[in-house]
Amino acid sequence: MKPVTLKQIAEQLNISVTTVSKALKDYPDISNKTKGLVKELAKTLNYKPNSFAVNLRNKESKTIGLIIPEIVHHFFSNVIKGIVEQAEKKGFLVIILQSNESYELEKKQLDLLLSQRVDGILISLANGTADFKHLNEVIDQDKPIVMFDKIAKIVKCSKVIIDDRKAAYAATQHLIDIGCKRIAHFRGPLLPQNSIDRFLGYKKALLDNNLPYDPSLVYICDCGDTSFEDGKNTAKQLLEDHDDVDGIFINTDLVAIGAISEFNKLGVKIPEDISIVGFSNWFMSSVISPTLSTIDQPGYLMGKTAFKQLYKEIKKVKKDEPIIPKIIELNTKLIKRESTNLVLKN
Known part of the structure; x- marks a missing residue:
């Protein structure tokens, strides 16, 4: 059924469209009797105001x-x-x-x-x-x-x-504070500003603590639909490339959870062998085993x-x-x- 219009209400009551409109809006120059008739008929006909037109006006x-x-x-x-x-x-x-x-x-x-x-x-x-x-x-x-x-x-x-740099710095500093010396970073794609800033925060924390920055410890990971699988694959690649890494700061929790899954499969103990910090505080980070340290992003x-x-x-x-x-x-x-x-x- 087509929506009821002001014109239809006006025709049935034999009054003008302007009068109907004013009555529905409780204009003081319209009598209470007319307002009552208009509102009663509008309710009977299930009239709905054209909110889009009103909003445009x-x-x-x-x-x-x-x-x-x-x-x-x-x-x-x-x-x-x-x-x-x-x-x-x-x-x-x-x-x-x-x-x-x-x-x-x-x-x-x-x-x-x-x-x-x-x-x-x-x-x-x-x-x-x-x-x-x-x-x-x-x-x-x-x-x-x-x-x-x-x-x-x-x-x-x-x-x-x-402040992605500050948050990433805090995550990396935490790894340093618990004794990590060779800290890898699973970063996001090159373009997003937050991925850039998290990498810079990681790098600065290393340099501020007199730990060498090694670009071979930085891995680019997907942060989309394949994040979990990318985390697993990158964790496996890390073990093949480096046998001395004892900490990882990972750009997102889903990538981190994928990495933990792979490490568990390969018998790598967390945090005894490798400590991990993620980013976001995704709900899965508190239920995976071991539970994931992370940056809480509001x-x-x-x-x-x-x-x-x-x-x-x-x-x-x-x-x-x-x-x-x-x-x-x-x-x-x-x-x-x-x-x-x-x-x-x-």
């Missing part, structure tokens, strides 16, 4: 776009939860798109969101994104855009981040914070006020578990 669609690399991922699922909960409180719908770590798909999805006239966009960049022209074009249209997690430092928009809080910042910017645009980009940094913490703690193993 108010210069907003009450929708935002969210582009993330992966949906089925512990960290990003927490981010989504934080965003959606905050959006619902403000009456916004969230259009969620997955870029699959593809730059080309990310560009198409941005165009799609713009064509849907969303009020603003939240985005965590794909690993393959090295050109930021598509993002700058959105900003040039005065469309609010807030980046989170995987960001581009040179794009002038608000960002919600953690996904839910990141989602909440990103939406709140975007909402502020949407309101500024509506008032024709300038947007001043803001960098919001959230705290992380080291979670110590069995993979680095000999005391827990005894």
